Amino acid sequence: MSPSQVIVPIFTHFFPILFFVYMTIDVLARNSIKVEHRLVGATSFCFMLLFAEEYVRQQLPISYSPLVAGLWFSVVGIAIPGVGFHLFIKLTHLEHKFPRYVYPYLFYAPLVVVLMIIFIDHQLVSATDFYQSGIWKLPIYNKPYYVAMTASVICNLLYLIPLFTARANTVSRELRGIYNQLIVGVGISACWFIVFGLFDFGDSLPPYPYLYGGIVWCFFLRRTMKKHDFLNFLDKRYEKLFNLNPAAIVLFDLHGKIKDSNPSAKQLFAMSRLDGANIFMILNEDFREWIRSRQEIKNVEMTIQIGNKRLDVLIDGDYVLVEYQPHMILILRDVTMQMENQREIAFLAYHDPLTRLPNRRYFYENLEAIIDDARSHHHKLALVLIDLDYFKDINDKYGHQVGDEVLLYVADVLRETTSNHGMAARLGGDEFVISIHRASSIQFVESIIHTLQLKLAVFKPIDAQEPIPLGMSIGVSFFPDNGLDGSALINSADKAMYSVKREGRNAYHLLSGAKEL
Numbered sequence: 001m002s003p004s005q006v007i008v009p010i011f012t013h014f015f016p017i018l019f020f021v022y023m024t025i026d027v028l029a030r031n032s033i034k035v036e037h038r039l040v041g042a043t044s045f046c047f048m049l050l051f052a053e054e055y056v057r058q059q060l061p062i063s064y065s066p067l068v069a070g071l072w073f074s075v076v077g078i079a080i081p082g083v084g085f086h087l088f089i090k091l092t093h094l095e096h097k098f099p100r101y102v103y104p105y106l107f108y109a110p111l112v113v114v115l116m117i118i119f120i121d122h123q124l125v126s127a128t129d130f131y132q133s134g135i136w137k138l139p140i141y142n143k144p145y146y147v148a149m150t151a152s153v154i155c156n157l158l159y160l161i162p163l164f165t166a167r168a169n170t171v172s173r174e175l176r177g178i179y180n181q182l183i184v185g186v187g188i189s190a191c192w193f194i195v196f197g198l199f200d201f202g203d204s205l206p207p208y209p210y211l212y213g214g215i216v217w218c219f220f221l222r223r224t225m226k227k228h229d230f231l232n233f234l235d236k237r238y239e240k241l242f243n244l245n246p247a248a249i250v251l252f253d254l255h256g257k258i259k260d261s262n263p264s265a266k267q268l269f270a271m272s273r274l275d276g277a278n279i280f281m282i283l284n285e286d287f288r289e290w291i292r293s294r295q296e297i298k299n300v301e302m303t304i305q306i307g308n309k310r311l312d313v314l315i316d317g318d319y320v321l322v323e324y325q326p327h328m329i330l331i332l333r334d335v336t337m338q339m340e341n342q343r344e345i346a347f348l349a350y351h352d353p354l355t356r357l358p359n360r361r362y363f364y365e366n367l368e369a370i371i372d373d374a375r376s377h378h379h380k381l382a383l384v385l386i387d388l389d390y391f392k393d394i395n396d397k398y399g400h401q402v403g404d405e406v407l408l409y410v411a412d413v414l415r416e417t418t419s420n421h422g423m424a425a426r427l428g429g430d431e432f433v434i435s436i437h438r439a440s441s442i443q444f445v446e447s448i449i450h451t452l453q454l455k456l457a458v459f460k461p462i463d464a465q466e467p468i469p470l471g472m473s474i475g476v477s478f479f480p481d482n483g484l485d486g487s488a489l490i491n492s493a494d495k496a497m498y499s500v501k502r503e504g505r506n507a508y509h510l511l512s513g514a515k516e517l
Contacts, residue, residue: 020048092166133203184221355411382439388470471506
């Protein structure tokens with residue numbers, strides 16, 4: 001054996017072996033648990049074994065070449081397509097298309113057949129004749145060689161089927177980039193195998209020069225796994241955002257079955273586990289129809305019932321594919337407090353903040369409608385204007401807190417007394433008004449006033465030792481006798497009330513037509 005036969009294979013075979021060893025370790029070190037990383041590592045390891053076989057075969061006498069090639073080179077070469085198909089099916093997430101008893105065993109079934117053939121006659125699946133030319137022990141390109149090489153090229157091209165399928169179905173720009181990169185890698189590798197595998201370059205190149213296409217192929221795989229790892233990193237990053245998001249996020253299929261939810265969703269729905277529950281048990285039927293008809297879900301306001309609580313939520317959603325099945329992802333924000341604040345603001349625009357009675361604005365805006373109703377139904381309407389007597393003295397003597405208690409008490413009595421007959425409102429300060437919508441008679445109105453006087457004669461504050469006497473000056477006007485619109489009725493009631501004040505207070509005065517009663 002010449003020195004060149006020992007030294008040259010170090011550069012042509014031993015250095016590629018080191019490259020594949022490094023690549024195998026590098027890929028597995030990134031993630032030795034994920035199947036994709038293991039399969040890329042297995043592919044790199046197989047190419048390392050092929051170069052190792054060629055390095056060993058070049059050191060042995062040529063008589064050993066058929067045996068070493070048949071039992072070592074052929075077995076590893078047949079294993080590579082199975083590993084490759086397994087890898088691409090896994091990377092393209094197509095494994096769910098196969099029955100469990102088929103995947104992944106289908107990809108390695110040919111290896112079993114090859115092993116059986118090898119033990120019967122290994123010459124059927126590998127080169128059988130070799131010749132010495134220069135420093136190389138080269139295979140003769142006979143029928144078994146071309147059959148094996150053609151099958152290898154076809155297997156490489158078949159890799160394109162899952163890749164094109166996955167690229168057509170994916171909605172992820174990042175995944176589409178990975179599939180495009182793999183398609184380019186498959187194309188370059190197939191061309192390399194065709195040129196350097198099916199054409200005989202003699203001793204101008206090392207034996208099986210197509211093997212160096214494995215370096216190109218593994219380079220593409222390594223780049224793919226780096227991108228794959230980056231996507232996993234993004235997944236981890238978005239997973240943190242998913243878990244830390246204060247809004248409730250729920251992923252479910254179009255039948256409503258929840259597949260995933262973040263901690264905020266579990267807290268919102270008061271459930272420690274949501275997976276497997278049905279979202280339509282919480283959302284209303286209209287929402288189910290929106291999803292079925294694929295309507296846009298954006299800033300949808302909805303009230304949902306969670307146990308004994310009613311929550312106002314704002315919902316945004318979008319349709320996504322998960323493992324090629326349509327799903328819906330919803331983001332629900334609890335806006336109960338904001339909605340309550342908005343309702344409170346709207347309420348206070350027309351109600352008194354202390355007593356919660358309708359305020360002057362609300363009463364005046366609705367008085368004309370009340371008058372129109374009385375006119376259309378030919379009913380009499382009574383307007384009762386009430387002013388608390390000596391309320392300023394109560395504030396000065398007992399303090400404003402007690403004064404507020406008096407106003408609240410008066411408001412409760414007015415609300416209770418008129419709940420079936422009309423509306424009570426606070427016009428401001430110590431002045432209130434009551435509208436009695438169907439004043440069938442003066443006696444009926446007087447009975448209501450007597451009830452108020454009886455209930456409001458004395459008030460006992462929470463912290464006071466003695467009750468506080470209350471008095472009211474009351475003026476009453478009637479529609480249509482004392483006015484045909486709101487302003488006229490209020491002016492008439494106001495005059496009647498001030499006549500009571502002039503005569504000593506704590507009484508009432510009713511008007512009927514031009515005659516005072």
